[in-house]
Each structure stands twice: as structure tokens, then as C-alpha cells.
Amino acid sequence: MAPQNVASPAFVLHFPDAVRVAGETIQGRVELDVASAQDEGIENLSVNLKGSIVTTIIETNFDGSDTKYERVIELIDIRKSLWERGTAFPDPGSHMLVLPFKFKLPRSLPPSFHLSVLHHKALISYTLEVVGSRPGLFRKDRMIRKVFPVLPAASPEQILAKKSLKKGWEGDWRTTFVERKMRPGIWGDYSHVRAEVKIPDLESFPRATALPLDLSFETRTKPMTRTAAPVDKHNKPLFPAPPTLSSDVKLFFEREASIYAEPKIGTAIDSFETHCGFGDPESSSVKSTINEAEWIPDPERKDYGVWKRSVRFETSVTLPFAPTFSTETIECKYFLNFAVSFPGIGNDLELHVPIHLDPAHACPSFAMNYADVPPEGPPPAAS
Structure with missing residues (x-):
């Protein structure tokens, strides 16, 4: 079943807000409450790194209807398994597992970008998705999705x-x-x-x-x-x-x-x-x-x-x-x-x-300010 953006108290993503530079290694961790995961029927936990370019042009036809043209280019799509039921357990007296992860960003990534003007849209975005899989009919997977900004490395x-x-x-x-x-x-x-x-x-x-x-x-x-x-x-x-x-x-x-x-x-x-x-x-x-x-x-x-x-x-x-x-x-x-x-x-x-x-900023950079990069939405337009 495809993951749905449904939060779960069984796990929490720790990935600090910061600008990431193409070519650097990004790191974070997921804290999993094993008891809650069992109660919710979560069988395994994975973290996915995704990046894509999406361009959209909408053309209005003579009859007033719209035709949508869209192109999607996948930049990154990497999945790492963090936990499966029965393979790892917390220390005695604790329900929590700390599951670290890291990914190497490709050096050739374009910058995060967002544009929406009339019938033209363009988006370059990067996300981390933590997915708790819940097999079975009518059972939605649990997921945390975090968008983060990426910039090319400076020479x-x-x-x-x-x-x-x-x-x-x-x-x-x-x-x-x-x-x-x-x-x-x-x-x-x-x-x-x-x-x-x-x-x-x-x-x-x-x-x-x-x-x-x-x-x-x-x-x-x-x-x-x-x-x-x-x-x-x-x-x-x-x-x-x-x-x-x-x-x-x-x-x-x-x-x-x-x-x-x-x-x-x-x-x-x-x-x-x-x-x-x-x-x-x-x-x-x-x-x-x-x-x-x-x-x-x-x-x-x-x-x-x-x-x-x-x-x-x-x-x-x-x-x-x-x-x-x-x-x-x-x-x-x-x-x-x-x-x-x-x-x-x-x-x-x-x-x-x-x-x-x-x-x-060079790669890697340790003193970057999240406020230096536009948010996922467009900047405020001129009046």
C-alpha cells in the first residue's frame, strides 16, 4: 500500500533545520517506541531520501477547458531500512530504539526552487520520508515527511x-x-x-x-x-x-x-x-x-x-x-x-x-542559516 502522510506517536524524526549543500553527507536519527509500534501494527520502518524536478504548464483550450502538461525528473530516490519487527529490541526497562541514518547528497544537485506564475509552475524539492509500514487491508502506513533546502556547493x-x-x-x-x-x-x-x-x-x-x-x-x-x-x-x-x-x-x-x-x-x-x-x-x-x-x-x-x-x-x-x-x-x-x-x-x-x-557556501558547511534560503513556498511578491 502506498504511504500516506499520517503521523504516528510510535516514531519521531530528528533532522535539524539547516541548509544542506550538494555533495555533503546529511545525518539524522529516528526514535522508535517499539511498544507503540507493536500496538499500531507497524512491521518495519524505513527512511527515504527523495528529490525531484516538477514542471507544469496549463493550456486553456478554445472551449474553456484546461489541458495540463507535466514533466517529472527524479533526482534522488534512495530507501534505507531502519528496523523490522523482531530484529532489534530496546535496552531493558526502555521502549525506545535510536535509529541513526545518513545519506550522501550527489554533487550535481540543482538548488531548491519554487515558482508559480499564472499557468506555469516549477518546483525543485528535496524530502526525507520516514515510513512505518502497516501491512493489511484498509491499514494506512504511518509517515513523517520533512522538506529541506539544498544549495550547490560554492567553488x-x-x-x-x-x-x-x-x-x-x-x-x-x-x-x-x-x-x-x-x-x-x-x-x-x-x-x-x-x-x-x-x-x-x-x-x-x-x-x-x-x-x-x-x-x-x-x-x-x-x-x-x-x-x-x-x-x-x-x-x-x-x-x-x-x-x-x-x-x-x-x-x-x-x-x-x-x-x-x-x-x-x-x-x-x-x-x-x-x-x-x-x-x-x-x-x-x-x-x-x-x-x-x-x-x-x-x-x-x-x-x-x-x-x-x-x-x-x-x-x-x-x-x-x-x-x-x-x-x-x-x-x-x-x-x-x-x-x-x-x-x-x-x-x-x-x-x-x-x-x-x-x-x-563550500561543502560541507557548518554555519549556514536556514533563513538564508527561501522557504518551500514562493517569496512575497512585489506590490
Whole structure:
């Protein structure tokens, strides 16, 4: 009979909450009350290590019905017998047997992962199952099921990059920028806006580690006759004024996953708040520098020119998500997305920065924090 998720007082699983690293040996124990096991009719006890990738795409048909496409890839499926009735007994005066177990995780395991967007789902999960078998008609097996997170092991180079970031980055920086012409209405000359972000010049970044970033904006008004300051007669900033508050800047971490559930292929995109200070008027974690406005004269027209204004924001962002990975049925990519809205129609400025996340812990690791890895459910979505 197939095991059912029915708890039993006859046995208890001891397996501490911790992030496990691919390649390490995991250990735990089961405490069995032999007397209770006999009362419940448990004939044998086993522990199973399982891991799988499940991808699902649901397609809506013309008649409104849904067709479900699903692909399952087994990563691990190992069973170990711990006890059979009549083969082991507790010490005199005790009903308890302590049954230790251990498993060696394969080095090639992908990270734990959970995504659910509209008609696309993807799950990489790892579980321990302790099953008390109860043969007989209408008798459900007893089972304890525990899900635990797994991450790939970091290479020495990745560990070194993490140490460099933690000490304070002293290397080169990489710049990504976007430039746009815009105007507040449908007529008139164009103004100019440039946004750029600087991050450490690394090919990839360790997950769950503070990543410093430097974001700056520069705006130039449309050509105009010189004024005393970049404000109009009502003392309002001339278009387009750069954002001077970090709360005016929105920063989201975007996840893009290609999902394969033969014969269907789909792409799912979701985004999450970064909690690094941008978009939060109460935050003090972003350092801002507002430069004085500068008049740039037009070399060809006397008394004409533009006002240049610029602002710089400095902060750091921590990304506690699964490392970037690719499997037979899931390919996951990440981006940092910055957005600022300027007055007028279609004047939103967006800057997309690809981010490749690395594992951050070697194998084995003895000081990992369970909170560093997303839970089995999805992280909170951005509002």
C-alpha cells in the first residue's frame, strides 16, 4: 500500500533545520517506541531520501477547458531500512530504539526552487520520508515527511568573491546605463535623461551577500534661454527634474524562468521587493548626493543652453534567492530592475541589469542559516 502522510506517536524524526549543500553527507536519527509500534501494527520502518524536478504548464483550450502538461525528473530516490519487527529490541526497562541514518547528497544537485506564475509552475524539492509500514487491508502506513533546502556547493573562486564583498569592495566597477529623450507633452523640444548603475566588476555574485551598488541620474532640460535657476516662474523644478529622494526610485528583483513540460515550452516572469531602501520613504539605508545645478551654454546660440542636474544614490542589496541555474526542464535568470516615473505620458525610465547569482557556501558547511534560503513556498511578491 502506498504511504500516506499520517503521523504516528510510535516514531519521531530528528533532522535539524539547516541548509544542506550538494555533495555533503546529511545525518539524522529516528526514535522508535517499539511498544507503540507493536500496538499500531507497524512491521518495519524505513527512511527515504527523495528529490525531484516538477514542471507544469496549463493550456486553456478554445472551449474553456484546461489541458495540463507535466514533466517529472527524479533526482534522488534512495530507501534505507531502519528496523523490522523482531530484529532489534530496546535496552531493558526502555521502549525506545535510536535509529541513526545518513545519506550522501550527489554533487550535481540543482538548488531548491519554487515558482508559480499564472499557468506555469516549477518546483525543485528535496524530502526525507520516514515510513512505518502497516501491512493489511484498509491499514494506512504511518509517515513523517520533512522538506529541506539544498544549495550547490560554492567553488574556491566564489568563496573568495564573497570574502571580497564582505570586506568592502576595492576592485573595479561595471557600469550599465540607459539614455532617453522625453518631453512632458506631445509638442516641443526634447529633454534628456540618463541613468546608470555601477556594481562590482564580477562575472557573478554570491547569493545572500550584500552587493554594493551606485545609482546615478543626470537630466538636461530642453534648449532654453538662460534663467537664474532651473525653476519656472512658480518656483517649480524645470522638466525633467531628477529624483532627489530614494523613495522616488523603484527597485525590483526579477526572475525569469523558461519551463519545459513536453511538448510545451513557456516563460514565467515574476518580481520581488529587495528591501534595500529604494521606494521606502522611511528608509535610511540609502545615501544620496544631490549636486548643484549646472548651466551648459549652447556654443552656437547666445544666451541659450540647458540646465544639467544630477543625483547619486549609494546602497547595497542582498539577494537570498536560489543561485542561477539551468536543468533539462528549467532555466532560471535574474535581473535588477530600476524604474523612475517622470511627468507626462510614456516617460517612465527603466534600467535592467542582468545578475548571475552564485552559491555562497563550500561543502560541507557548518554555519549556514536556514533563513538564508527561501522557504518551500514562493517569496512575497512585489506590490
